[in-house]
Amino acid sequence: MQEHLIFRFDVDGEDFTSAGQASVHVKKNLRQIGIDPETIRRVSIAMYEGEINMVIHAGGGVAEVHVYDEYIEIILDDRGPGISDIDKAMQEGYSTASDNIRSLGFGAGMGLPNMKKNTDKLDIFSTVGVGTKIVMRVNYKN
Amino acid sequence: MNVQELIKVADLNIVTLPSPEREVEGAYIGDLLSWVMGRACENNAWITIMSNSNIVAVATLADVSCIILAEGVTPDEGVTETAESKGVNILSSPKSAYEIAKALFKSGL
Ligand SMILES: Nc1ncnc2c1ncn2[C@@H]1O[C@H](COP(=O)(O)OP(=O)(O)OP(=O)(O)O)[C@@H](O)[C@H]1O
Numbered sequence: 001m002q003e004h005l006i007f008r009f010d011v012d013g014e015d016f017t018s019a020g021q022a023s024v025h026v027k028k029n030l031r032q033i034g035i036d037p038e039t040i041r042r043v044s045i046a047m048y049e050g051e052i053n054m055v056i057h058a059g060g061g062v063a064e065v066h067v068y069d070e071y072i073e074i075i076l077d078d079r080g081p082g083i084s085d086i087d088k089a090m091q092e093g094y095s096t097a098s099d100n101i102r103s104l105g106f107g108a109g110m111g112l113p114n115m116k117k118n119t120d121k122l123d124i125f126s127t128v129g130v131g132t133k134i135v136m137r138v139n140y141k142n
Numbered sequence: 143m144n145v146q147e148l149i150k151v152a153d154l155n156i157v158t159l160p161s162p163e164r165e166v167e168g169a170y171i172g173d174l175l176s177w178v179m180g181r182a183c184e185n186n187a188w189i190t191i192m193s194n195s196n197i198v199a200v201a202t203l204a205d206v207s208c209i210i211l212a213e214g215v216t217p218d219e220g221v222t223e224t225a226e227s228k229g230v231n232i233l234s235s236p237k238s239a240y241e242i243a244k245a246l247f248k249s250g251l
């Protein structure tokens with residue numbers, strides 16, 4: 001396999017207030033290596049939603065960003081409860097977030113739809129009681 | 143118009159202003175974070191009543207030029223410092239989101 005850049009983060013599932021830090025880091029790093037702004041924006045939005053989902057629904061996990069020549073791949077892997085009905089979870093407005101989490105501004109049920117909208121490829125592998133792995137791909141503009 | 147100028151013409155209070163020169167184009171009003179992530183545009187002023195630290199990450203990632211806290215809301219502990227260190231402008235106003243939006247419109251935004 002060709003050498004490529006990888007960013008890797010352990011996403012803490014305890015701290016709701018500092019959630020999103022991995023995505024903020026990635027955005028900064030992508031800017032530094034000169035990725036186009038539109039691609040950075042799409043990666044930022046998609047990764048943030050996935051990162052937040054790991055924090056609020058799965059007790060944390062691991063986030064990886066792979067920078068290839070043709071596209072950027074975001075991989076989110078958790079050992080949370082899993083998603084029993086992925087089609088339902090993908091629907092705008094569907095959320096199982098608690099009142100506590102909603103009071104922070106989460107739980108609109110728009111995270112997965114945002115991930116779909118801002119990526120060129122989205123694959124969700126989930127097993128109830130085992131965990132969820134999400135692989136997203138964003139092609140560079142042009 | 144930049145954020146510094148917007149503060150003057152729309153009569154906003156400064157909570158923290160680490161990036162006064164940022165351009166402002168249009169506004170987005172919302173409190174549900176994934177709506178803001180999905181719908182706010184780059185360089186929008188984001189009007190909200192959410193005060194917890196997640197607003198700083200959202201503002202950074204959605205590329206808004208400032209957060210305007212409506213209804214006299216004040217940021218939770220530590221939020222101002224985080225915003226300052228990340229270069230995120232936070233402004234505030236005792237007015238409602240509607241009144242703030244009206245003021246932005248009148249100021250030519
Ligand atoms: N990593 C995950 N592990 C377990 N369940 C998940 C995970 N990600 C999403 N879900 C489930 O899918 C639902 C929909 O996710 P989505 O991100 O669209 O909305 P939300 O997180 O509830 O709210 P929002 O993202 O708008 O703040 C969640 O409420 C949750 O039930």
Ligand SMILES: [Mg+2]
Binds near residue numbers: 176
């Ligand atoms: Mg979500």
